Amino acid sequence: MKKLYALVIMAGIFLSVALFFTVMPFIFLGHPLPFFSIYNKDIYDHETVIEILDSDNESVFKKAYELTPQELISEPKPSWLLLRLSFPPGDKEEYTVKVISDSNMTKSLRVELQLWNNAHIELYGDDAESPITIGIDTI
Known part of the structure; x- marks a missing residue:
């Protein structure tokens, strides 16, 4: 159970970082x-x-x-x-x-x-x- 919990946490962190770097340019530069x-x-x-x-x-x-x-x-x-x-x-x-x-x-x-x-x-x-x-x- 702890392994599954750790895996879910790692996946969440990875997705959060990926989303952050994808959205960041739009926050600073606006619409394309x-x-x-x-x-x-x-x-x-x-x-x-x-x-x-x-x-x-x-x-x-x-x-x-x-x-x-x-x-x-x-x-x-x-x-x-x-x-x-x-x-x-x-x-x-x-x-x-x-x-x-x-x-x-x-x-x-x-x-x-x-x-x-x-x-x-x-x-x-x-x-x-x-x-x-x-x-x-x-x-």
């Missing part, structure tokens, strides 16, 4: 950032397709958006990605963010995503070299 955000800084509407490719160049996300002037859209990270990035805490994965705007302008960027960073996309921002800018926001 979105998968990506896209902001249309132009005065015209733009049809934009966002595609996210994994490290094997397989599409894991693809969606079209119709952005009005000055519109900001954020897409939350999918549940499967939140789980992948949560264990172990601080884990990151490499993805390619591909943006196609108005069916004729394309830009892509390889990024290392983790829970507290996201790809930030601007259409017709302050960058004079390209109408599409992709960057990373990190907490």
Whole structure:
């Protein structure tokens, strides 16, 4: 009986420590950032397709958006990605963010995503070299 009691206590301590280290980043850093955000800084509407490719160049996300002037859209990270990035805490994965705007302008960027960073996309921002800018926001 004492062995069973000791085993239960050890399992409880182990689970408490594991839970502590899993929850701790969320306590200090808050909710994870979105998968990506896209902001249309132009005065015209733009049809934009966002595609996210994994490290094997397989599409894991693809969606079209119709952005009005000055519109900001954020897409939350999918549940499967939140789980992948949560264990172990601080884990990151490499993805390619591909943006196609108005069916004729394309830009892509390889990024290392983790829970507290996201790809930030601007259409017709302050960058004079390209109408599409992709960057990373990190907490």
